[in-house]
Amino acid sequence: MSVENVLELIKEKDIQFVDFRFVDLSGRAHHITLPASEVDGDTFVNGVAFDGSSIAGFRGIEESDMVMMPDTESIFVDPFTEHPTLNIMCNIFTPDGERYDRDPRSIAQKAEEYLQKSGVGTAAFFAPESEFFIFDDVRFESSMHTSFYSVDSDEAAWNTARKEEGGNLGFKIKVKGGYVPVAPVDTQQDIRSEMVRLLQESGLRVERHHHEVATAGQGEINFRFDTLTKTADNLMKYKYIIHNVARQYGKVATFMPKPLFGDNGSGMHVHQSIFDGDTPLFYEKGAYANLSQIALHYIGGILYHAPALIALTNPSTNSFKRLVPGYEAPVNLVFSKGNRSAAIRIPVAAVTPKGCRIEFRTPDSTANPYLAFAAMLLAGLDGIKRKIDPTALGYGPFDRNIYELSDEEKKEIRSVPGSLDEALDALEADSEFLTEGGVFSKDFIDNYVAFKRQEAKAVAIRVHPHEYSLYFDC
Structure with a gap:
């Protein structure tokens, strides 16, 4: 959408405020709101200033001036504000006009640009x-004398x-039921x-919603x-809407990977594929799970780099309360068709050539989606570039229920x-x-x-x- 079209939309929808948003290192959104009367074509050229030193993990106070540059392709009307408000995602630049590498x-x-320059394909598609x-x-406290x-x-x-x-109405959901x-x-x-x-x-194009496995209100909504x-923009929008609808109902939503001990946690299974124009690159009819060599090498890259990747796809201490055996958690670094006990599952039911994809099941929603998706793509592209064979490295295919294997196996x-x-440690190595x-800089890593340490x-x-x-009682 052009700047002119955005300004026209502001008039057409009688928008009173424009909310400029950016995402921090942890994946949390921040915003600055301007009256619509203060937004014109120059706003989209000059951006919106903010203090980067007040955002954890960004800038020191001696170099705090930063600029949000709005992306007109990311707009949506906020469904929760009393005053009509248009939300716009932004990229962050330094005052001298350089992309901020954090x-x-x-x-x-930059990850998408790297894919196009690599010659492998033109676009990578993701669906979390x-x-x-x-x-x-929900109540919690952590202090000198209390922790609960x-x-x-x-x-x-x-x-x-x-x-x-x-009068208890019964019909409670059983653990794992x-x-x-x-x-x-x-x-x-x-x-x-x-x-x-x-x-x-x-x-968003929403495909379905349903209750999930755990007791106490676990749910899932899938978008296209x-x-x-x-x-990544859509996932930020998704979390914003889920958090605020729950609040409207007098409830609270959380994407925390393991809020309950003894039942399934919440993951973020990430479906992904690469296309060259309109041609799907992951499909080869008659091969294992109809996967092409490119797809297998992509899998090889993700599994080979998985220990380092997980620092970006599961970047919280709570992530590792979910990543334990016994709760459908994908802790096993193998691939398999239709097997939910493997870290990478290849969906095989009702899959067309264009729908052929892999599903990396290990990530969770504490991940910053921009970083996690970029890292997954780069790991996969490295696998394609180096022709990493997941079978030769012992990563499968593994079509048995891993949870039922003996300890020796x-x-x-x-x-x-x-x-x-x-x-x-794995990411550093x-x-x-x-x-x-130049997608991630050494400074960023x-x-x-240091931020995550x-x-x-x-904890x-x-x-x-x-x-x-x-x-x-010791």
Whole structure:
């Protein structure tokens, strides 16, 4: 959409405010709002200034001036503001007009540019399945003398005996028993449908929604694939709408990977493929799972670089509470067709040549989508460039249920790192594939690792409530 068309839309929709947004290192959105009367063609040329030193992981106070440059292809009308507001995603530039190399959105765009220059294809398509919980109550505290969290849900298995409901209505969801039940077990049909309605109004093509496996209100909404940066924009929009619809219903939504102990966590399975013009490059009829050699090499790149990748696709200490065996978590670095116990699954049901794709099941939604999608693409392209054969490296195909293997058999299968620190160690040891084409800078990687080390340390040095259960009577 041209600048002129955006300005015309502002008049046509009687927009009163324009919200300029950018994304920080952790993947959280920030915004500055201008009255629509202050927005004209020059705004899209000169951008909107902000203080980069106030954003964690960005700039020092001595070099804090930064500029948001709006992308007119990313606009949508905010469905929650009382005053009509147009939202626009922005890239970040320095005052001298240079792309800021720590801007996640610019990194995503550079990854797309690198793909086009590589000669492999013209576009990479991504489709994340970002799961979430909707709770009725959440409380937590972490201080010198207190540390706890408590969440509650009308659907939760632990509430079968609760009296506060004014007569318990039963039909609670059992642990690991929440996959696609109908009402009255699924109490959140209307909430998810309202989320879908607003997602559609904001421009997303939504394919379906349903309750997910865990108790206590786990859900999933799937929206249609798009190119890398657009999909990351769409995921930011998706999370914004889900968070705010839940709030309108007096509930709270979270994309935290493991908010509950003892039940399934929330992942972000990422479907991906590469096209050259209109030609799908991952399809070869009659081959294993109808996968082309390019697709197999792409898989090889992701599995080979997976320990380093996970520092970007699962970048929280909580991520590794989900990445444990026994809860459908894809901790096994192998590929397989239709097998959900593998890190990479190749969907085979009702798949057309253009729909042929791989699904990397390990990531979660604490990931910054711009960084995670860019990193996955670069790992896959490195696999294509180097012709990394996943079968020769022992990554499969593995068409058995890995969860049912003996401990001895499991020893032969490479697993994901066991902690955020281990993943960061892997990223420090294996980052050259990310710096190809100048997509990620060495400065960015060093800064990112230091930023995430602080998070890991903050959790590691704090007293954990379960330690009282284990050690208080020593």
